[in-house]
Amino acid sequence: MVTEPLILGIESSCDETGVGIVRGTELLANAVASSVEEHVRFGGVVPEVASRAHLEAMVPTLEQAYAEAGVRVEDVDAIAVTCGPGLTGALLVGIAAAKALALAHDKPLYGINHLVAHVAVDQLEHGRFSGPTAALLVSGGHTSLLMVNDITDDVRLIGETIDDAAGEAFDKVARLLGLPYPGGPHIDRVAREGDPTAIAFPRGLTGGRDMEKHRHDFSFSGLKSAVARHVQHEERMKRELPVADVAASFQDAVCDVLTRKTIAACKANGAETLIIGGGVAANGRLRTFIEDRAGATGIEVRVPRPGLCTDNGAMVAALGAELVRKGHKPSSLDLPADSSMPVTQVYAA
Ligand code: KG4
Ligand code: ZN
Numbered sequence: 001m002v003t004e005p006l007i008l009g010i011e012s013s014c015d016e017t018g019v020g021i022v023r024g025t026e027l028l029a030n031a032v033a034s035s036v037e038e039h040v041r042f043g044g045v046v047p048e049v050a051s052r053a054h055l056e057a058m059v060p061t062l063e064q065a066y067a068e069a070g071v072r073v074e075d076v077d078a079i080a081v082t083c084g085p086g087l088t089g090a091l092l093v094g095i096a097a098a099k100a101l102a103l104a105h106d107k108p109l110y111g112i113n114h115l116v117a118h119v120a121v122d123q124l125e126h127g128r129f130s131g132p133t134a135a136l137l138v139s140g141g142h143t144s145l146l147m148v149n150d151i152t153d154d155v156r157l158i159g160e161t162i163d164d165a166a167g168e169a170f171d172k173v174a175r176l177l178g179l180p181y182p183g184g185p186h187i188d189r190v191a192r193e194g195d196p197t198a199i200a201f202p203r204g205l206t207g208g209r210d211m212e213k214h215r216h217d218f219s220f221s222g223l224k225s226a227v228a229r230h231v232q233h234e235e236r237m238k239r240e241l242p243v244a245d246v247a248a249s250f251q252d253a254v255c256d257v258l259t260r261k262t263i264a265a266c267k268a269n270g271a272e273t274l275i276i277g278g279g280v281a282a283n284g285r286l287r288t289f290i291e292d293r294a295g296a297t298g299i300e301v302r303v304p305r306p307g308l309c310t311d312n313g314a315m316v317a318a319l320g321a322e323l324v325r326k327g328h329k330p331s332s333l334d335l336p337a338d339s340s341m342p343v344t345q346v347y348a349a
Helices: 036-042 048-071 090-103 115-120 123-126 166-176 184-191 208-213 221-238 245-267 284-297 313-325
Strands: 008-011 017-023 024-032 078-084 110-111 131-140 142-150 156-159 273-277 300-302
Touching: 008 090, 008 115, 008 123, 008 313, 017 048, 017 284, 017 313, 024 048, 024 313, 036 048, 048 090, 078 090, 078 115, 078 166, 078 313, 090 110, 110 115, 110 313, 115 123, 115 131, 115 273, 115 313, 123 300, 123 313, 131 245, 131 284, 142 184, 142 245, 156 245, 166 184, 166 221, 221 245, 245 284, 273 284, 284 300
Parallel strands: 008 078, 078 110, 131 273, 273 300
Antiparallel strands: 008 017, 017 024, 131 142, 142 156
16 A cells, blocks of 8 residues: 655745644644634734744744644655745745744745645545536635546646735625724625615626637625615715615625636636635625536535635645645755746646
């Protein structure tokens, strides 16, 4: 029997300091420290605050992961670290930690693409996937549709947002409705009491002309402005805002477009499996929409559990394990941070 590689993964691209340890597709540890509380009063992630929080959390989070897995850094076969895309200052903290460990313990280093890691993480929950696979990544920072023919060698960008990310739209609309940051879970909760058909909010990039140029792309800034105009109008009319109805109508507009475009992209690219990742994948309405509509077309839907959907180190380790298993060469020890690393680049060679 071939033994699977033991990999340490480090994530620090946004506001989560994550350290994961995996053996092949087996999850051994997933320690995460979040600085989200420190960003609440700003209503969004402040890069400098995030970087400082990574510095403070890195060593304790590494130690927590070693303890959870019962593994010492000396035991691992390689160290994987997110090197992009993300906030440069935040990425640099994880990269510096990974380089120090690789150098001190003479381990190979792999600089991992964060977006592809969001897809690879599903293997820790549902096992390896094969065959044409599509992935929808929806979080505060990204809204991307990928086609994954081979997780280490053939990842393509099919579509992405041309303005706000889906989670960002949830966060901004929550703010308009007086709900706390991050807004996604609050809108999800409040919307359950509302009527999703109460207000006809726009579905971005679904009209004829837009579909020609942006068939698989998304846009949420027009929707956000439409909600803002609705809120202002109700204020001018001195009417009490029907928060639950606005939340439900907004949420349906987002989830309807995400689902419609994702299923269309799956069909256009012959995808048999669809993986969903990122914080917005926790949204109840989105899950229902996708499962219902994908189910009707025979596409297998795989959604990792919430702790693996949001940013974490296990996803980085999971992709690192695949690279090692397939014999890919490690990255150079002078690996840079690449804030706009393209998704087609699975790792920094
Ligand atoms: O993946 P994530 O934890 O961090 C990054 O942005 O990379 O995603 C956070 C985003 C936030 O915008 C948050 O509002 C959104 O995911 N989110 C949700 C839900 N839970 C988290 N959006 C909609 N419904 C949810 N249940
Ligand atoms: Zn992410």
